[in-house]
Amino acid sequence: MLKALEKGEPQLISIAPDDVLSEKGHKVGEIVDGVAFARNGCPSRGTIxxxxxxxxxxxxxxxxxxxxxxxxxxxxxxxxxxxxxxxxAGQVPQNVTSRQRAIVIATQGQGDLQALQTALASPSRYVGFVGSRLKFAALSAKLATENVPTNRIARVQAPAGLDIGAITPEEIALSILAALTQQRRRPATDIAE
Known part of the structure; x- marks a missing residue:
């Protein structure tokens, strides 16, 4: 069950005593055709x-x-x-209630640096900046002078989103959601603290 929660995917688990598993040719921990086999140590010797x-x-x-x-x-x-x-830009995200968090800075010059500082100080799986590479380079230089670790600055995807040739706000939003979907479906081993 814990693996199903970790992966976020459904799982079928067959629980039976060791001898029943052996009779069926299965071992504890084995997964066959999508079915995970586990041992029932209960004295009732039931299966489920x-x-x-x-x-x-x-x-x-x-x-x-x-x-x-x-x-x-x-x-x-x-x-x-x-x-x-x-x-x-100056607000700090509170009440982290979800297992994954993504942050997108789309401030268009209205508090860019402050929003980046806040985003980089907050745990998130994705940080994207809506703006040009040149603009982000200038902002990242300022962040570096303020002692923001370079590994945190390097996490920022700038410009945010996948390169689909987006021009309109809706297309840019779609490109960002495509990148977020791609990130969301990957294992959560690279979440930054």
Whole structure:
């Protein structure tokens, strides 16, 4: 069951005493055709098959800014099952309730540096900056002078999203959600603290 929760995927588990597993040619911990086999050590010596479907909290998307891209992202993200919160540059995300968090800075010059500082100080799996590489290079130089660790600065995807040739705010939001979907479906081993 814990593996189903860790992976976020449903799992069928067949629980039986050792001798029943042996009779069927299975070992504890073995997975055959999607069925995981486990030992029942209960004196009743019963068997049970359980289907475990985890119900996990929706991942959280924190969007800094009120730009057209921020608005398009806030509108589109819930359709991809993201719990979305929009914040001003200086606000700090509170109450981390989900297992995954992504942060997108779409402030368009209205508190970019402050939003980046806040995002990099907050645990998240993805940090994206809506802006040019040149603009982010200037901001990252400022972050470095403020002793923000270079490994944290390097985590920022700038420009945010996948390169799909996006131009309109809606297209940019779509490219960001594509990157978030790609990140969301990967194992959670690389979450930064």
């Amino acid at each position: 098959d359980m289907f475990v479907e985890p119900y996990l909290p929706r991942p959280e998307l924190v969007v800094f800014g009120a730009s057209p891209v921020a608005q398009a992202l806030a509108d589109l993200a819930p359709r991809f099952d993201w719990a979305t919160r929009c914040l001003d």
